[in-house]
Amino acid sequence: MNVRFYDTRTQTVRDFEPLVPGQASLYYCGATTQGMPHVGHVRSAVAFDLVRRWLEHRGLNVTVVRNVTDIDDKILEKSALSYSNPASLGPDYRAAEPWFALSYRFERAFQDAYAQLGVLTPTYEPRATGHITEMHALIQRLIDAGHAYPSADDSGDVYFDVRSFPEYGALTHQRVDDMQAATDADPRGKRDARDFALWKGFKAGEPETASWPSPWGRGRPGWHLECSAMAGKYLGSAFDIHGGGLDLRFPHHENELAQSAAAGDAFATLWMHNGMVTYEGDKMSKSIGNTISPAQMLSMAPARVVRYYLGQAHYRSQLDYSPSSLEEARAAVERIDRFVERAAAVVAARGAEPAAEVPAAEVPAAEVPAAEVPSAFAAAMDEDLNVPQALASLHETVRAGNVALDAGDAQAGATALAQVRLMTSLLGLDDAGSGAPAASGSAADAALDVLVRGRLEARAAARAAKDWAASDALRDELAVAGIDVADGADGVSWSLKRD
Numbered sequence: 001m002n003v004r005f006y007d008t009r010t011q012t013v014r015d016f017e018p019l020v021p022g023q024a025s026l027y028y029c030g031a032t033t034q035g036m037p038h039v040g041h042v043r044s045a046v047a048f049d050l051v052r053r054w055l056e057h058r059g060l061n062v063t064v065v066r067n068v069t070d071i072d073d074k075i076l077e078k079s080a081l082s083y084s085n086p087a088s089l090g091p092d093y094r095a096a097e098p099w100f101a102l103s104y105r106f107e108r109a110f111q112d113a114y115a116q117l118g119v120l121t122p123t124y125e126p127r128a129t130g131h132i133t134e135m136h137a138l139i140q141r142l143i144d145a146g147h148a149y150p151s152a153d154d155s156g157d158v159y160f161d162v163r164s165f166p167e168y169g170a171l172t173h174q175r176v177d178d179m180q181a182a183t184d185a186d187p188r189g190k191r192d193a194r195d196f197a198l199w200k201g202f203k204a205g206e207p208e209t210a211s212w213p214s215p216w217g218r219g220r221p222g223w224h225l226e227c228s229a230m231a232g233k234y235l236g237s238a239f240d241i242h243g244g245g246l247d248l249r250f251p252h253h254e255n256e257l258a259q260s261a262a263a264g265d266a267f268a269t270l271w272m273h274n275g276m277v278t279y280e281g282d283k284m285s286k287s288i289g290n291t292i293s294p295a296q297m298l299s300m301a302p303a304r305v306v307r308y309y310l311g312q313a314h315y316r317s318q319l320d321y322s323p324s325s326l327e328e329a330r331a332a333v334e335r336i337d338r339f340v341e342r343a344a345a346v347v348a349a350r351g352a353e354p355a356a357e358v359p360a361a362e363v364p365a366a367e368v369p370a371a372e373v374p375s376a377f378a379a380a381m382d383e384d385l386n387v388p389q390a391l392a393s394l395h396e397t398v399r400a401g402n403v404a405l406d407a408g409d410a411q412a413g414a415t416a417l418a419q420v421r422l423m424t425s426l427l428g429l430d431d432a433g434s435g436a437p438a439a440s441g442s443a444a445d446a447a448l449d450v451l452v453r454g455r456l457e458a459r460a461a462a463r464a465a466k467d468w469a470a471s472d473a474l475r476d477e478l479a480v481a482g483i484d485v486a487d488g489a490d491g492v493s494w495s496l497k498r499d
Contacts, residue, residue, distance in 0.1 A: 003054070004383055006272065006316060008271040008272065009170065025063045026052060026240065027241070032069040036092050039321070047311070048243045050311060050315070053426050053428060064120075066122040066124075067127075069223065070100075070104070079207075098209070107127075120428075132221065134230070138229050138232070147160060148160050148161060156201020157200055158199040169254065171271060181194055182195060182197070199220075231268075237267070241269070272315075278319070305333050305486075311428065314387060333486075336424065343413045343417035373422055374419060374423075376392075397419050398420060
């Protein structure tokens with residue numbers, strides 16, 4: 001296997017050599033459930049879903065852990081505001097919502113978005129609140145090793161002593177003296193302002209339900225500690241890949257690495273970070289109104305198109321959004337899907353496969369000739385998951401397949417079809433839209449979906465009966481009503497036409 005990935009720690013592209021032959025272990029940071037998912041969250045999930053899919057294609061059994069941070073300062077702050085000033089929070093929040101209810105509701109929204117975009121379910125998806133015992137054990141190991149200490153002011157806080165660990169800063173290549181102070185806990189009990197909290201003592205005014213007993217007093221875990229404890233439980237003291245967004249390198253991942261290594265764990269062999277999402281070149285910010293959410297994207301285009309857009313850039317590069325971005329992705333997906341339907345119709349018409357009576361767009365990949373991905377696609381994915389080059393290979397295969405069909409070469413067209421279907425599967429396009437629906441905007445949305453699905457089922461029946469006139473009439477009826485219908489390799493999707 002010649003797969004190579006860029007390692008943030010060494011700042012080099014390295015050969016991927018799994019710790020256990022035939023297996024791979026991947027931990028990447030998931031939701032912090034203080035609010036609805038934003039586009040950066042789902043871009044990260046898509047990026048590491050691609051890592052997983054490619055390693056599995058290369059023959060590895062991949063164990064994936066994606067955590068849920070379901071307790072932290074911001075979750076408690078949002079819950080407190082829901083009681084004192086709910087109007088300040090915006091439409092995604094509810095009045096007088098306990099922190100655990102708020103957290104769980106947003107966790108479900110993240111899971112819906114992941115599923116809608118075809119992100120495979122992780123092997124384990126642990127919540128921080130379910131692993132307090134493991135966190136206590138890790139803190140005690142650090143205290144015993146001389147790398148952590150309880151606060152001197154009896155607050156119940158426990159801190160990691162950054163100066164006790166000479167390698168602190170190794171991930172982001174910083175000197176301790178150049179770092180800013182850690183702002184995650186009261187600094188009065190710290191030996192150094194850069195020391196970060198492993199355990200936060202219970203404070204007056206906080207809900208008692210958001211605290212747990214510990215050897216250092218009642219409290220809750222620090223953010224960084226959670227991931228180290230959960231990664232260790234599910235993947236062991238050493239694992240292959242740790243992933244997350246570029247914004248998590250410091251302090252989050254730096255602190256994870258320090259506390260795990262200081263406790264004696266090898267932790268991650270390789271660190272991977274995906275780039276940020278911008279809006280026409282500028283950082284997305286709610287304050288200036290230039291944000292776009294997954295839900296908004298999914299209301300503007302089919303999930304297959306949104307998945308294509310989120311995965312099309314190199315995972316380490318910045319992904320820029322503009323109002324035309326989804327239309328460009330839609331055009332690319334439609335070129336792929338038109339070829340798939342055309343070639344599948346030829347395969348079915350030849351009668352060589354049991355798919356002869358199946359509508360063209362629904363011919364399963366298993367019922368066309370088996371094929372390997374083109375060598376250019378494989379080379380691109382092997383070299384640090386170069387999706388832009390892989391997509392170039394995909395579109396070239398589509399072009400060549402259409403040329404073959406134009407020339408009457410059905411066999412070459414069928415081979416191209418098999419290759420295209422395999423590539424779209426590996427890119428996760430075939431799973432997008434097949435999972436749980438994104439959060440519904442209203443009862444009217446749900447009612448409209450039921451009505452449109454009914455017409456689409458009638459159209460599918462007409463196509464199965466080869467009543468093309470009836471099929472076209474039903475599609476035209478939906479078009480007059482402002483409904484765009486997209487026939488794809490993974491089925492049929494619909495969306496409202498945009499002005």
